[in-house]
Amino acid sequence: MSIQLTLAARYMAGRKLRTFLTTLAVIFGVTIVFGLNGLLPAFSEAFRQNMLASAGKIDLTVTSASGGTFEAEVIAPVRSVNGIDEATPILRQNAILPTGQAVNAVTVVGVDPESFSQVRPHSLVLGRYLQAGDKNALVLGEKLAEEMGLKLGDIFTLPSAAGATDFAVVGVIATQGVLGVEEVYVPLSTAQAMFNQAGRLNTIEARFAAQADRVQVAAAVQAQLGNRFKLGEIEGGGQFLSALAMGQIVLNLFGVLALAMGGFIILNTFRTVVAERRRDIGMLRALGATRGMVVGIILAESLLQGLLGTAIGMLIGAGLAYSLIGLIRPIFEQFLHMSFTGRPVFDIPVFIWALVLGVGITMLSGLLPAISASRVVPLEALRPMVGVAAQRAARRGAWVGAGLIGLAALTLISGAPKAAAAGAFLVLIGLVLAGPALVRPIALLFGRLLTVIFAREGQIAQGNMTRQPGRAAITASAMMIGLALIIACAGMMSSMEEGIGRYLAKSMGSDFLLMPASLVLGGGNVGASPELAQAIRDTPGVQDVTTLRLANSEARGTALQLVGIEPESFARVGGMEFMLGSEAQIYQELRNGRGIILNGVFAVRNPVQLGEWVTLKTPDGERAYQVVGVGSDLLNAKAATGFISQANLAADFHESNDLLLMVNKTPEAEVTAVRSALDGLVKQYPALTVMESTEWRETMIGMFGKVVGSLYFVLIALAIPSLIALVNTLAINVIERTREIGVIRAVGGTRRQVQRMILAESLLLAILGIAFGILAGLWLGYSLVGAVGVVGFKLTYFFPATSVLIATAVGLIFGVIAALLPARQAAQLQIVRALRYE
């Protein structure tokens, strides 16, 4: 072992508590990064399969360009493409059921059971799934079985080319999200015989390998098959996957932030280490160690600490992942009817990522102190040992910090939301830099308060803290990150909660909504013919109806979801927030000619002006639409969306089914009466469900609240490193001041007084962190809310009073907890030994 590592290991072993605390900071960050990254593939895979399946979507569908059937052998080239995990042959036909049944049509899906369940997982409710060798066996969804009153073993007769074929119901599966025409599953060969299509298919469905590049794989399949076939890919799935990727980024961000806090803790430790060992370092320099060797010794210590923390963090992270998955699996399977077969995957990139982050941040934090250690002159060794001198606040850092905060203030005033969001991070950095200079004023301010409770001990504590403003500021910085996140997120959440409420009231402000259950996923929804809207309009008690229709298009290289609205009634019943254009004029222009309202998501990517023309891809070629407004509604907040008139949607996109209907009742009509009338009408459209808007809005806000709640849980967990930072700093202070504590005890200070002294210092440190955290958190939250506005959401910032209180409380509680151990240690010092301590 090299001398650097030997020294590092020995020094670390000599200061066990400090090593433990510092390592703990690394462990925490690595645990989060490693554990969650290991868990994510399992999650995303489960979500991908289940959600796609429930949305009736698979990664890739192959159909004939002409729409007819094709020979079964086509499956082979598809399977041969690299990146295709499994492909399954399907023959799908609609079958009209004899009248008098509860359901008038079903889709018969002839499948190859084994490969089909690979591509589309299902969860069985009763009986069994289809097996190889089955002939006239049939599996159907739970809901359909219920509606038709079918039980296991019953006979289901389907019309066929040969007249009718009888099937025995062998299994019932959980109904997946697709509503509308229900699917029943039969063996492929039986279906082929039934529809007189021996050896032929009309669909191939395929699943991609987990890490496959979707675009590349699709292109490869197309190349294999030639242009006789067309491929169907799913946008909704892509969007969903990008949401998952976003989640992954957010979780990683949490890990990185936890590690950043760890970085501050490590920075503090190593600064102390260097101060403590100035004589040793000077001696090494006098003996002929080069500056590089000195840097090496300190870095070796941080390397060791980083490796240790990372290794333990990986172990705990893996443990966490396995226990979480064990916890989650039954929840998924019981309540969500989702098969969850994934296990944590710790592949090499996860290891590398955790290692790079854990060791990297540790070594990065060790670098500054290491460089300052290399500046220790050999003469230091010859000077008599003096106590660690009080630091003076670094003036340059304070000015730079103040400059950054000033700059951030300018961005805030400028009103440019993107600049302001960037400015918020400048504030964080500025506070870290200016921190040491702020320690004294804040300590003086709150010290006075503290002396009320702690009398003389408070005064001593205040003096002690200001002796090492750098250390206090770094501790506060670590705490600041944790608390600022809590407050910023809270500010954003409460603003969003309010904003969503407002948007809901505006864009879904009707009294009743008729919508498909899986609307949120976008695409693949089955709507209702215009007769339903007409029927509702004719219903007594109904004042107004407006409907939304949906089509897909592309403009300026961006996939665009098109919503067809009926401008006049939409203005009365629905509505949206406009960022460009005046409301009345927009609806007017939408009616005449080809006008389009683009939403914020699209406008952010492709800036547009009013009156400008955009070209949309339609099934019949390209059509130019003129931009009449830019505005957003809640439903389409996440996807690039254009709103055009239903007349244009029918003319250019051949889409005239209503996907969502909004209904207003007359003021005097009874809610229950109208509701039951609507329920009656909707019976024929199983895809749609009737909801009272208020109820739906509450559900939405409730769901949002649940998300916020779980987020808080994560955030508070994220604040834990700040507790470690406090304990670490106090432990360092107690060790450094061992002799002083000895003197205090020798001249008659009681153990209790020493304890109170440490407690007061801890609280003061915590207050410093809280002050930093509140300032940075409010700033961050405010500018983030502004940044959300960029995407087309206008939000009003709400001061998160509760969260400021929570953060303050958490900070103070941490302050008390952090003092426990160091205070005990300080109080138990033996006076004589403490006085002799060097």
Next chain:
Amino acid sequence: MAIIQTNNLSKVYGSGDAVVTALRDVSLTVETGEFVAVMGPSGCGKSTLLHLIGGLDRPTAGTIQLDGDDLSRLSDTRLTEVRRRKIGFVFQFFNLIPVLDAVENAALPLILDGMKLAAARATAAEWLQRVGLDGQTSHRPDQLSGGQQQRVAIARALATEPALVLADEPTGNLDSRASDEVAGLLRQVADEWQRAVLMVTHDPRIAAYADRIVFLKDGSIIDQARLNGTPLEGAQLVRDKVEAL
């Protein structure tokens, strides 16, 4: 052979009104196997002289020849190398690394110089034996007495076989008996191992172990006393005293 030769060495600290001349035109030579003590009241510049010769600080004017190298002209890297290979330091506060045991401490300069660990340990153990510490090689500094710690430090100073050993108040933290032991050991370093030894002290009794005493005052050499003679003459002195009874 002259190991150290300084020529009109001067060191000025500060600037403007706050100029302090710590050393003024000091010319000093130390030969192989010679033991020189530097004495003088505190603030006379004796520590500054030692720092300059040890390459820990740079002179304002004048030159320092150390075993053929002009220290005032070397880069920091070269100076570090000279310290590592040609100079052994003994400090007042021993300055042992608390987390390393006696052998490891003594082996430190060898390890810093890139020697293999096993070889460095063997050499260090040999030197520890020579300075009279064979039983405590695996003790950490806090398990050793002051005199023992200083012996480890001397073994460390000698381990690289340097041309020059510099001692800064080596007995400043020791009782009189341990002081005599350490001073005697430094005498041995010059006599037996033929190193040039330059020691700063304020203790006349310790200075008397040297071959030559240099008296500094206000940064200048004011006197030098060359001490020669054999222990036999000392014996005569005692006899005279006895006779006087």
Next chain:
Amino acid sequence: MGGEALWDVKPAQIYSTLARLKESGGICEQTVDGDGEGPDRRVYAITEKGRAELTAWFDLPIEREHQRDEVFTKLMLALATGEAEPHRIIQIQRTKLYQDLHDLTAQRRLANPKTELAHILLLDSIVMHLEADLRWLEMVEARLDEIQRQPVPEPELRPRGRPKKNS
């Protein structure tokens, strides 16, 4: 006991000492026959008076022989007359003292503390006196300028013989 050097005394010195003691009546001398085998031997014994004196010597503290200090005299004369450089006097004396100290410490190192402790203690006594002398010289040297500034007292002129009558 205490090392050979301590007890290593020449016979002539012993005889002269004995003669002195006999003269002062502290001891008496008897002649003992050699019984034909060897020469006659003289045996000395302590007398009553001698024992009383010995007891008194043991009982009384020893007066330290204070500065019959020639160095001090040299310095004062040099200062008063300007005939010599006081620094030089200090330097010469210091070199001598260090030389003695050097020799003594060298010898002290040669002495075996297990068998010659008495010798070592004697050496230490001398060493410590030398150290004190050196420190004193140091002090003088440090304050030499100050002494030089203090005026040498003018001798008071006392008229000899009968005082003259004032007119």
